[in-house]
Amino acid sequence: MYIYNIGIDIIERLRVEKLIEKNPDVIRRLCTDDEQKQLAGCTVFERYITACARFFVLKESVMKACGIGWQEGVSWQDISVQNTLQCQTPVLHGQLSVQVGKHAIKKIIANVCGDSSLVAAHAYALSW
Structure with a gap:
C-alpha cells in the first residue's frame, strides 16, 4: 500500500456562515440527503455552521x-x-x-478538525 496523493483544505467558519446566509440553497448542492438530515438535527446555529464547514472541507480535501x-x-x-x-x-x-477507479485508488482516509474560527481537513488517497 502507498499514498497516491494527499489533499488538504481549510476554511473560516465565518466564510461558510456568510455563504449560507447569502444563499441557503447551497446546502442542497453541497450535501447529500442523509447529510442534510444530520444538519437538520443541529439545534444551535453555531453547530450547524461548523457541521456545514466540516462537510465542505472534507469533500474538498477528498x-x-x-x-x-x-x-x-x-x-x-x-x-x-x-x-x-x-x-x-x-x-x-x-x-x-x-x-477514482481509473486512478487505481483503493481507499480514502480523511480527518477533520477545527476550533471556533477555522475548520481543516486532510485526506489520503491510498493505492496498492
Missing part, C-alpha cells in the same frame, strides 16, 4: 487527494460523509467513483 477536478463531471454529492463514533468517513459515488 477531491484534492483523488487528483480529480470539478470540471470532470464530479459533483459535491458524489462524496457522502458517514459519521461513526471515531471519525467521519468519506464514501465515493457516481462520477467520482468512476474517475
